Amino acid sequence: MSNNLLKGKKGIVFGALNDQSIAWFVAEQAYAQGAEIVLTNAPVAMRMGAINELAAKCGNAPVIPADATSLEDLEKLFTGAMEHFGGKIDFVLHSIGMSPNVRKGKHYTDVNYQWYQQTMDVSAISLHKTLATAMKLNALNEWSSVVALTYIAAQRIFPDYGDMADAKSLLESITRGFGFHYGTANKVRVNTVSQSPTVTTAGSGVKGFDEFISYAEEMSPLGNAGAIDCANYCIALFSDLCKYVTMQNLFHDGGFSNTGVSHSVMSRFSPDQE
Numbered sequence: 634m635s636n637n638l639l640k641g642k643k644g645i646v647f648g649a650l651n652d653q654s655i656a657w658f659v660a661e662q663a664y665a666q667g668a669e670i671v672l673t674n675a676p677v678a679m680r681m682g683a684i685n686e687l688a689a690k691c692g693n694a695p696v697i698p699a700d701a702t703s704l705e706d707l708e709k710l711f712t713g714a715m716e717h718f719g720g721k722i723d724f725v726l727h728s729i730g731m732s733p734n735v736r737k738g739k740h741y742t743d744v745n746y747q748w749y750q751q752t753m754d755v756s757a758i759s760l761h762k763t764l765a766t767a768m769k770l771n772a773l774n775e776w777s778s779v780v781a782l783t784y785i786a787a788q789r790i791f792p793d794y795g796d797m798a799d800a801k802s803l804l805e806s807i808t809r810g811f812g813f814h815y816g817t818a819n820k821v822r823v824n825t826v827s828q829s830p831t832v833t834t835a836g837s838g839v840k841g842f843d844e845f846i847s848y849a850e851e852m853s854p855l856g857n858a859g860a861i862d863c864a865n866y867c868i869a870l871f872s873d874l875c876k877y878v879t880m881q882n883l884f885h886d887g888g889f890s891n892t893g894v895s896h897s898v899m900s901r902f903s904p905d906q907e
């Protein structure tokens with residue numbers, strides 16, 4: 634259902650790899666809510682070609698490749714997007730995450746430090762670079778909204794999430810840092826959405842993901858939040874209905890983050906189960 638919540642707004646959506654990606658749903662919902670968008674992803678991700686299918690569904694949105702760790706690529710992205718829109722940008726979705734250590738099964742206590750730096754650069758510092766580039770080019774309108782996706786492993790230990798947990802902590806810190814500085818300078822708001830485990834390429838790369846997603850489902854009073862609902866939440870944050878929300882980490886997780894234990898999980902330890 635469209636309420637035209639983003640009518641007249643222009644945004645950049647990072648990270649739609651395939652039709653499971655959270656960013657894919659955000660792009661579709663943003664378009665459905667009246668926004669014009671530019672899509673971007675790492676040049677290597679373009680080879681899969683799915684992004685062109687999404688672009689066609691979103692009013693033939695331009696696709697501008699950018700490695701989010703490259704300042705040069707980011708500058709070209711923002712310049713290209715502003716040229717296309719004929720003006721500045723109102724919202725940005727940062728939906729980027731990758732850890733070579735997690736991918737290659739390296740234990741947290743035995744990481745490859747070069748890969749560790751890559752994890753930080755791709756999954757967290759890329760947000761700093763995105764916002765620094767936008768600021769330098771004065772690319773964002775007043776009251777524009779930037780949302781990055783994160784996970785509760787930033788606050789609590791989830792053993793198999795590895796060095797991505799450190800990256801998410803840094804991502805959330807950068808959100809507060811830029812939320813303050815860009816908010817003061819130009820009323821730009823910056824938030825993270827902390828999403829339930831979701832079946833996607835990045836999510837499924839975490840060891841034990843299938844068991845974990847079932848555990849989270851049983852630990853969440855509302856159940857795990859799906860990708861489409863995550864997209865809807867992002868749309869609300871991009872809209873003018875959330876104008877004074879900034880520098881926050883917002884849990885979108887069906888209540889998981891505030892649940893100590895649930896009856897369904899406890900029942901597994903009852904003597905009847907033995």
Ligand SMILES: NC(=O)c1ccc[n+]([C@@H]2O[C@H](COP(=O)([O-])OP(=O)(O)OC[C@H]3O[C@@H](n4cnc5c(N)ncnc54)[C@H](O)[C@@H]3O)[C@@H](O)[C@H]2O)c1
Nearest residue numbers: 648650654655675678701729730782830831833834835836
């Ligand atoms: N899936 C989950 O369970 C879950 C839960 C909470 C948060 N998140 C976060 O949501 C975001 C999106 O992930 P997803 O689950 O949709 O998976 P996904 O694999 O579909 O998306 C990750 C994206 O990051 C992009 N990317 C990787 N390196 C890049 C680079 N150098 N430059 C630009 N883009 C690059 C990939 O191409 C891909 O499109 C990530 O930040 C992830 O950590 C996911």
